[in-house]
Amino acid sequence: MSIKVGIIGFGKMGKLHLRVSRYMKDAKVVAVADLSQRALQAAEREGIRALYGDYHEMLRDADVDAVIVTSPNFMHLESTLAAIEAGKHVFVEKPLAMTSADCERIDDAAGRQGVKLMVGHNYRFFDATRKLKATRDSGAIGDVVLSTFELVHGPLAPSLESQPVPEWYFDKEKVGMWLLDLGYHLVDLFRWLFGEAEVVHARLGNHYGFPYEDNAIVVLQSRAGPKGVLQVGYFAKLVFPAFDFRVILHGTAGCLSTDRFVPQNLRLHAAKEGIANMLRRMTARRIKPLSYTYFYSSYVEEQRHFFDCLQNSKEPAVGAKDAFGTVRLIEDVYRYCDRVSSAAVGAF
Numbered sequence: 001m002s003i004k005v006g007i008i009g010f011g012k013m014g015k016l017h018l019r020v021s022r023y024m025k026d027a028k029v030v031a032v033a034d035l036s037q038r039a040l041q042a043a044e045r046e047g048i049r050a051l052y053g054d055y056h057e058m059l060r061d062a063d064v065d066a067v068i069v070t071s072p073n074f075m076h077l078e079s080t081l082a083a084i085e086a087g088k089h090v091f092v093e094k095p096l097a098m099t100s101a102d103c104e105r106i107d108d109a110a111g112r113q114g115v116k117l118m119v120g121h122n123y124r125f126f127d128a129t130r131k132l133k134a135t136r137d138s139g140a141i142g143d144v145v146l147s148t149f150e151l152v153h154g155p156l157a158p159s160l161e162s163q164p165v166p167e168w169y170f171d172k173e174k175v176g177m178w179l180l181d182l183g184y185h186l187v188d189l190f191r192w193l194f195g196e197a198e199v200v201h202a203r204l205g206n207h208y209g210f211p212y213e214d215n216a217i218v219v220l221q222s223r224a225g226p227k228g229v230l231q232v233g234y235f236a237k238l239v240f241p242a243f244d245f246r247v248i249l250h251g252t253a254g255c256l257s258t259d260r261f262v263p264q265n266l267r268l269h270a271a272k273e274g275i276a277n278m279l280r281r282m283t284a285r286r287i288k289p290l291s292y293t294y295f296y297s298s299y300v301e302e303q304r305h306f307f308d309c310l311q312n313s314k315e316p317a318v319g320a321k322d323a324f325g326t327v328r329l330i331e332d333v334y335r336y337c338d339r340v341s342s343a344a345v346g347a348f
Contacts, residue, residue, distance in 0.1 A: 001026075001311075002026055002027060002028055003026060003027040003028070003065050003066055003307055003310055003311070004027075004028060004030045004031075004063055004064055004065045004066075005021060005027055005028065005029045005030065005031075005064065005065070005066050005067065005068060006029070006030065006031035006032065006033065006050075006055075006058045006059075006061070006064040006066075006067045006068075006088075007029055007031070007032045007033070007043075007067070007068045007070060008033050008034075008055045008058070008067055008068070008069045008070065008071055008079050008083070009033075009034060009069065009070040009071030009072070009075070009079075010032050010033075010034040010036075010039040010040070010042060010043050010070075011034075011039065011070065011072075013070035013093055014032070014034070014039075014068075014070040015042070015046075016070075016296075016299060017029075017068050017070055017299065017303065018032075018043075018046060018048075020289065020290070020299050020300050020303050021068075021303065023287075023289040023300060024303060024304060024307055026307050026308075026311050027066075027303075027307045029048065029068075030048070030049075030050055030063060030064065031048065031050035031051070031052065031058050031061060031063075031064055032048045032050070032051055032052070032058075033051075033052040033053070033054065033055035033057070033058040034052075034053070035053060035054075037053070040052075040053065050063070055079055055082070055083075056082060059082055059083055059086035059088060060086070064088060065088065065089065065310075066088055066089035066090065066091070066116075066310060067083045067088050067089075067090055067091070068090075068091045068092075068303075069083065069090060069091070069092040069093060070093050072168050073095055073098065073180060073181065074098060074168070074173075076092055076093070076095065076096060076097055076098075077097045077098065077102045077105070077106065080092050080096070080097075080106055080117075081105070081106060081109055084106070084109045084110050084113050084115055084117070085109065085113065087113060087115060088115065089115050089116040089117070089310055090110070090115065090116070090117050090118070091117075091118045091119075091120065091303070091306045092117070092118075092119055092120065093119075093120040094119055094120050094121055094184055094185075094188075094323065094326075095119075095180045095181075095184055095323065095326075095327055096119045096320060096323035096324075096327070097323070097327070098180065098327075099327065099331070100324050100327045100328035100331055103320055103323050103324035103327055103328075104320075104324055106320050107319075107320035107321060107324065110320060116306075116309055116310055116315070116316060117316070117319055117320055118302075118305075118306045118309070118316035118317075118318055118319065119318050119319065119320065119322060119323045120299075120302060120318075121185070121188050121192075121302075121318045121322065121323075121326075122298040122299055122302050123185040123188065123189055123298070124188070124189070124192055124302075124317070124318065125298035125299075125301040125302045125305075126258075126295060126298050127261060127294070127297070127298075128258040128260075128261040128262045129189065129247065129258060131261045132247060132249070132256060132257075132258050132260075132261065133192070133193060135256055136193065136249055136251075136256065139253075140253070140254065140256070141249060141250075141251030141252075141253050141254040141255065141256050142251040142252035142253030142254065143225070143251055143252045143253075144193075144194070144225075144226045144249045144250065144251045145225070145226060145227070145250055145251065145252065146226070146227055146228070146229075146249075146250040147190070147193070147194075147226055147227070147228040147229070147247070147248060147249050147250065148228065148229050148231070148246075148247070148248040149186040149189060149190060149228055149229070149230045149231070149232075149246075149247050150186075150230075150231045150232075150244065150245065150246050150247075151182060151183075151185060151186055151231075151232050151233075151244065151245045152231075152232070152233035152234075152235070152236045152238075152244040152245075153182055153233070153234065153236055153238065153243075153244065153245075154214075154233075154234050154235055154236045154237055154238065170210065170211065171211075178210075178212040178213050178214065178234065179213075179216060179218075179232070179330045179333060179334075180327065180330060181234075182232055182234055183216055183218070183230065183232040183330065184326060184327075184330065186218075186230045186232055187218070187220075187230065187326050187329050187330055187333075188322070188326045189247060190220055190222070190228050190230065191322075191325055191326060191329065192322075193226075193247075193249075194222035194224050194225075194226045194228070195222055195223060195224050196222070196223050196325065197220040197221055197222045197223065197228075197329060198220070198221050198223075198332070199218065199219070199220060199329070199332045199333050199335075199336045200219040200220060200221045200227070201217075201218070201219040201336075202216065202217070202218045202219070202333045202336045202337050202340075203216065203217050203337075204216045204337055207233075207235045208235055210234075214233065214234040214235045215232065215233040215234065215235060216230075216231075216232050216233075216333075217229065217230070217231055218230040218232075218333055220329075240293075241266035241267060241270060241293065241294070242266075243266070243295055245258070245295075246258050246259055262294065263294060266294060269292070269294055270292040270293065270294075271292075273288065273291040273292040274292050276288070276291075277291065277292070302318075305317060
């Protein structure tokens with residue numbers, strides 16, 4: 001039976017998830033909800049017939065089995081809780097909520113209603129990070145002692161599609177903690193690889209004068225032993241396919257980096273995958289969606305996993321408890337910085 005899906009929020013990520021869903025054999029997007037008439041018109045051009053200016057109306061649609069929440073970060077709590085209370089299964093883009101306490105609220109609600117909930121931690125679905133974790137887990141590099149996580153990106157440069165930067169990106173009240181947007185991925189990857197951790201050091205910086213930090217260095221200590229330096233920046237004007245991301249693990253028996261698994265030339269990779277997909281179509285084989293982008297294919301993998309969980313009554317690999325742990329650790333980063341700042345002021 002095909003799963004009928006509604007999308008809440010039809011901006012950049014909503015459009016991406018619609019595009020990805022078209023490669024799912026067991027799911028189909030049948031409805032879109034967005035406050036913007038322009039967004040709804042865009043959804044209509046994509047062939048979506050059930051359009052709602054209020055997502056609550058969409059949630060009353062018995063024809064919708066599950067929803068994908070891609071609204072702005074500060075709206076995730078309300079829309080996700082509403083979807084859960086309506087008995088819909090939910091896939092929500094990270095962060096699940098703006099605070100760890102709200103992540104707990106959502107987890108409790110999903111448990112009461114008995115619905116599946118998955119959070120979009122797509123960096124766990126990168127081919128490179130999966131291979132890195134599998135190699136580490138095999139013991140090939142011994143015990144990991146030190147690690148480095150790097151991600152530099154920015155809202156001011158085009159990715160797959162060049163679009164205006166949403167106004168809420170520049171509103172501190174709506175952005176909240178900036179690390180919740182981009183740094184979130186690195187904190188989550190550290191926890192995914194090494195388990196629970198504590199903040200050893202953190203320093204926030206501001207290059208562009210946003211009303212929040214746009215770069216940070218965070219040092220984490222895992223309870224299992226490994227330490228990690230996380231370097232994240234929101235200042236780069238990189239143009240696709242340029243992508244400044246890597247994880248490096250230093251173990252007692254060797255060193256391992258995601259660079260080992262990423263194509264050395266992403267443009268050449270895109271050309272080869274484009275030709276390969278064309279040949280797959282010509283020979284009536286299934287194409288590999290978004291494989292030419294390399295990193296964007298992670299959205300295909302996580303969505304495929306979500307729908308497989310719904311079809312086969314399995315628990316999603318990334319749930320509310322994962323989101324809670326990551327958000328709580330990010331909150332610890334800010335608490336650490338506040339303590340250091342207060343101590344510095346007190347010294348004078």
